[in-house]
Amino acid sequence: MTRTFGPRRPQAVPAKSREELDDLVRRLKADESRNDCYRERSLKLHGWICAKCGREFDQENLHLLTVHHRDGNHNNNPADGSNWENLCIYCHDDEHSRMQLGDYLRKS
Numbered sequence: 001m002t003r004t005f006g007p008r009r010p011q012a013v014p015a016k017s018r019e020e021l022d023d024l025v026r027r028l029k030a031d032e033s034r035n036d037c038y039r040e041r042s043l044k045l046h047g048w049i050c051a052k053c054g055r056e057f058d059q060e061n062l063h064l065l066t067v068h069h070r071d072g073n074h075n076n077n078p079a080d081g082s083n084w085e086n087l088c089i090y091c092h093d094d095e096h097s098r099m100q101l102g103d104y105l106r107k108s
């Protein structure tokens, strides 16, 4: 019997089976769609209305209604919608510029 005492070759990583890969792809896609659909969920939870100016939206102009993350963290998407606020793009823009202004004022 021959034994090799040289440096051990790194263990070959077992090739992932087709099934494992499929599963991985499924999980990644599920993650993606979870992120994608928070807008839809927020619209469902809070209604098609801007939380700030009260402007109401319909199919025609719904693309102007956006979801704002109260804590600024787009990855924080609790299922109860507590981190979301539906804002029209104008109020949303305003909200962010005020936040930046706030930071600016605090720093100076």
Ligand SMILES: [Zn+2]
Binding pocket: 050, 051, 052, 053, 054, 055, 087, 088, 089, 090, 091, 092
């Ligand atoms: Zn608004």
Ligand SMILES: [Zn+2]
Binding pocket: 067, 068, 069, 092, 095, 096
């Ligand atoms: Zn925002």
